[in-house]
Amino acid sequence: MSWSARRAFREALLLVLLALPLAVGVNAIRPNGLPLLENFAEREAAVARTRFKTLSPLQAAELLKQGRAVFVDARQPDAFAMAHVPKAVNLTPAQAAAGAGRDLPRDKTIVIYCDGMACGASHAVAEELLRHGLDVAVLENGIEGWIMTRGPLERAE
Structure with a gap:
């Protein structure tokens, strides 16, 4: 994998790691949020x-x-x-x-x-x-x- 491909992969991974807690937090405060750990x-x-x-x-x-x-x-x-x-x-x-x-x-x-x-x-x-x-x-x-x-x-x- 080239250097630019590795850099793009790292940046995408960083964006996902930053967006995931934000999405979970927004879902938790919404009154009709999605149940994430429900049977x-x-x-x-x-x-x-x-x-x-x-x-x-x-x-x-x-x-x-x-x-x-x-x-x-x-x-x-x-x-x-x-x-x-x-x-x-x-x-x-x-x-x-x-x-x-x-x-x-x-x-x-x-x-x-x-x-x-x-x-x-x-x-x-x-x-x-x-x-x-x-x-x-x-x-x-x-x-x-x-x-x-x-x-x-x-x-x-």
């Missing part, structure tokens, strides 16, 4: 908890046992076919957006789940079903949490 999955889960009632797998299992809940699996049909909560209804976000799910019982809690913490499909379906006035709850940790607490499973026929 986005936790943030999304916290936002979802404020909009929807959530149930632990154990609470949901008790509702299932008492016959006071209808489970809605928001995953794609192939995942639903592999394993799902007994008597669950498969309702994807696209189906819910198209109006499916309106006929779910209004006298039961509709417990919606998808894959796990990072899956947003259950929240999308819950939004749609809330618009129809249904009693909606999202299953914490989705089917992963259900399986970890040894909840019963069945397979599509």
Whole structure:
């Protein structure tokens, strides 16, 4: 590398080293600054908890046992076919957006789940079903949490 190329590289590096703390400082004092060290999955889960009632797998299992809940699996049909909560209804976000799910019982809690913490499909379906006035709850940790607490499973026929 030539002397002028090295000098240009050093100057560019110096500019970046000077600009970086300035940018971080400006971002920190802005009221709507970007979160730099935030866990986005936790943030999304916290936002979802404020909009929807959530149930632990154990609470949901008790509702299932008492016959006071209808489970809605928001995953794609192939995942639903592999394993799902007994008597669950498969309702994807696209189906819910198209109006499916309106006929779910209004006298039961509709417990919606998808894959796990990072899956947003259950929240999308819950939004749609809330618009129809249904009693909606999202299953914490989705089917992963259900399986970890040894909840019963069945397979599509």
